[in-house]
Amino acid sequence: MTALLQSRKFRNTALQAGYLGFFLFLLIAAIVIGKHNLESQGITMGFAFLERATGFDVGFSLIEFGPYDTFGKMIVVGLLNTMFLGILGIALANIIGLIIALFRISNNGILNAIGTLYIETFRNIPLILQAFFWYAVLTHLPHPKQAVNILDSIYFSARGLYFPGLNVTGGAASLFFLALAIGLIIMIWFSIARRFNKIPKTTKSRIRMSIFGIAFLIGCIALVIGRIPETPLVSVPVLKGFNIREGIRISPELGALGIAMGIYGGAFLAEIMRAGFLSVGKGQVEAARSLGLSPWYVFSRVHLPLAFRAVLPTLINQYVWLFKATTLGIVVGFTDFFMVISVSINQAGQTLELIGILMLGFLVMNNTISFVLNRVNKAIALKGTQLRT
Amino acid sequence: MSNAAVTISGMNKYYGSFHALKNINLTVQKGERIVICGPSGSGKSTLIRCINKLEEHQQGSINVLGTELDDNVGNIDQIRREVGMVFQHFNLFPHLTVLENCTLSPMLARKMPQDEAENMAMTYLERVRIPEQAEKFPGELSGGQQQRVAIARALCMKPEVLLFDEPTSALDPEMISEVLEVMVSLAKDGMTMLCVTHEMGFARQVADRVIFMDQGEIVEQAAPEEFFGAPKNERTQNFLNQILSH
Numbered sequence: 001m002t003a004l005l006q007s008r009k010f011r012n013t014a015l016q017a018g019y020l021g022f023f024l025f026l027l028i029a030a031i032v033i034g035k036h037n038l039e040s041q042g043i044t045m046g047f048a049f050l051e052r053a054t055g056f057d058v059g060f061s062l063i064e065f066g067p068y069d070t071f072g073k074m075i076v077v078g079l080l081n082t083m084f085l086g087i088l089g090i091a092l093a094n095i096i097g098l099i100i101a102l103f104r105i106s107n108n109g110i111l112n113a114i115g116t117l118y119i120e121t122f123r124n125i126p127l128i129l130q131a132f133f134w135y136a137v138l139t140h141l142p143h144p145k146q147a148v149n150i151l152d153s154i155y156f157s158a159r160g161l162y163f164p165g166l167n168v169t170g171g172a173a174s175l176f177f178l179a180l181a182i183g184l185i186i187m188i189w190f191s192i193a194r195r196f197n198k199i200p201k202t203t204k205s206r207i208r209m210s211i212f213g214i215a216f217l218i219g220c221i222a223l224v225i226g227r228i229p230e231t232p233l234v235s236v237p238v239l240k241g242f243n244i245r246e247g248i249r250i251s252p253e254l255g256a257l258g259i260a261m262g263i264y265g266g267a268f269l270a271e272i273m274r275a276g277f278l279s280v281g282k283g284q285v286e287a288a289r290s291l292g293l294s295p296w297y298v299f300s301r302v303h304l305p306l307a308f309r310a311v312l313p314t315l316i317n318q319y320v321w322l323f324k325a326t327t328l329g330i331v332v333g334f335t336d337f338f339m340v341i342s343v344s345i346n347q348a349g350q351t352l353e354l355i356g357i358l359m360l361g362f363l364v365m366n367n368t369i370s371f372v373l374n375r376v377n378k379a380i381a382l383k384g385t386q387l388r389t
Numbered sequence: 390m391s392n393a394a395v396t397i398s399g400m401n402k403y404y405g406s407f408h409a410l411k412n413i414n415l416t417v418q419k420g421e422r423i424v425i426c427g428p429s430g431s432g433k434s435t436l437i438r439c440i441n442k443l444e445e446h447q448q449g450s451i452n453v454l455g456t457e458l459d460d461n462v463g464n465i466d467q468i469r470r471e472v473g474m475v476f477q478h479f480n481l482f483p484h485l486t487v488l489e490n491c492t493l494s495p496m497l498a499r500k501m502p503q504d505e506a507e508n509m510a511m512t513y514l515e516r517v518r519i520p521e522q523a524e525k526f527p528g529e530l531s532g533g534q535q536q537r538v539a540i541a542r543a544l545c546m547k548p549e550v551l552l553f554d555e556p557t558s559a560l561d562p563e564m565i566s567e568v569l570e571v572m573v574s575l576a577k578d579g580m581t582m583l584c585v586t587h588e589m590g591f592a593r594q595v596a597d598r599v600i601f602m603d604q605g606e607i608v609e610q611a612a613p614e615e616f617f618g619a620p621k622n623e624r625t626q627n628f629l630n631q632i633l634s635h
């Protein structure tokens with residue numbers, strides 16, 4: 001008996017079994033007690049409420065939604081909005097981050113100063129304040145009648161930003177972007193996966209173009225099928241009476257959050273990217289220059305790929321963090337995932353179930369981001385031992 | 390004139406107030422093999438790095454293959470395509486395979502089709518005797534192999550002049566000879582070479598001229614027999630005593 005208690009293997013196993021049992025007990029106890037308490041208040045648990053109509057409309061939706069649609073559909077609307085805002089904000093932040101990072105590493109004193117000023121300003125103001133600020137700016141734009149008008153097709157007004165678009169259903173538009181995104185992912189996978197290394201480069205780029213072409217074609221078919229009948233294909237915003245009609249409307253809420261995420265996230269991404277650029281060995285850049293490569297090729301073929309590899313794990317971290325920042329939608333009234341859940345809790349009262357859906361949703365979305373990017377990271381990692389010069 | 394590969398006249402280089410290269414005058418003929426030696430900090434690396442403008446000079450002129458090395462970006466890129474460089478720490482691109490390292494610049498800077506560039510790269514990899522490593526990544530090779538890839542990469546641009554910046558000083562002793570062998574065979578084929586190195590055996594074997602630098606100046610230059618047999622300058626004598634005595 002003492003021999004068994006002295007065994008390290010037995011101790012480890014026993015300890016882990018003990019932990020597991022303890023947490024299982026806690027979990028079951030919580031469910032039982034929670035259910036009992038809810039029942040005593042006359043609330044029944046379950047997901048039946050998802051089938052009930054909400055009875056109200058949402059402010060912004062990528063798909064058709066009305067007061068007679070269900071809570072379930074509203075949650076889907078929120079999910080889509082969150083993904084849309086997340087992609088928009090992260091894309092903007094990447095573009096801004098790259099530009100500011102290049103400013104920061106450039107030898108030009110003025111660009112350097114602009115970059116430093118940018119980062120020290122926007123990194124240090126809380127995101128929630130920036131969201132309020134941009135919301136205030138966008139809602140204080142002129143009324144539609146006096147809207148800032150660019151070439152009669154883009155309008156900036158307090159009701160929103162209007163861009164020319166296509167007369168298609170929201171679902172078809174989502175399908176179009178989904179097709180493009182899947183095509184892009186397959187393209188990236190095809191480019192970096194080692195199993196395709198044997199294919200000659202020219203064939204490879206041809207296959208890459210065809211993958212993109214097919215994805216684009218599928219997207220276009222979705223657009224054609226989803227066309228709203230009896231309307232022109234291109235929808236250009238026009239001023240009609242007191243409001244602007246047609247075109248794509250970016251609501252002030254979405255605009256404010258997108259800009260705030262882009263500007264705030266950009267400041268953080270810029271510093272990460274700058275670290276990446278600085279981490280690249282001077283020798284590799286010199287070697288590229290000494291081979292007669294133009295500055296653009298030195299940057300795009302050597303400096304950027306090496307910098308990207310150095311900081312990708314940190315970037316993944318930042319993307320996931322930035323994605324969660326979409327929950328700030330609630331402060332300006334953007335119907336994101338978090339907000340539709342909050343509203344549903346108020347209206348349907350199924351707090352536990354809804355919080356569960358919220359947590360599960362974010363877990364799935366963020367884990368997908370990090371899973372995909374971690375695979376990319378593994379696939380492009382440098383092989384062998386590296387000499388730092 | 391037409392036979393000069395590199396002509397440097399009255400060249401001065403400063404790092405801030407530090408006078409790194411003092412009034413350098415040097416003409417290298419086509420096909421000539423030059424070995425540059427001297428104590429650490431004497432400006433030998435800086436000198437050859439000025440020839441492809443990895444370092445900027447402040448005064449004087451550098452003419453490479455008839456092109457003046459001035460502020461003109463086109464001139465700089467043209468000269469860099471014609472002048473290959475091999476570095477102390479190899480500086481291969483770690484994210485590309487050995488073959489891609491070799492084909493990158495021919496395909497981008499010379500617009501060579503991929504199959505042609507790959508065939509040429511394989512020829513040069515055979516020449517440095519590592520064709521079997523073509524699909525590997527630099528980090529998977531030994532130092533000596535990496536340096537030979539670096540030489541093949543430089544050769545793929547079909548340069549008129551090759552610059553070597555201490556190509557063997559980062560290598561383990563047993564790998565030095567495999568790199569030197571490649572360099573000797575290049576020298577025998579008539580490549581114009583400027584080598585900064587402390588391999589005095591190599592200097593004796595292939596150099597047409599040995600240049601000794603100290604404190605940013607060219608102190609002495611002579612054919613190897615004369616340079617090693619009867620150095621004129623006291624600083625040269627001291628230097629040779631130090632490196633040959635051990």
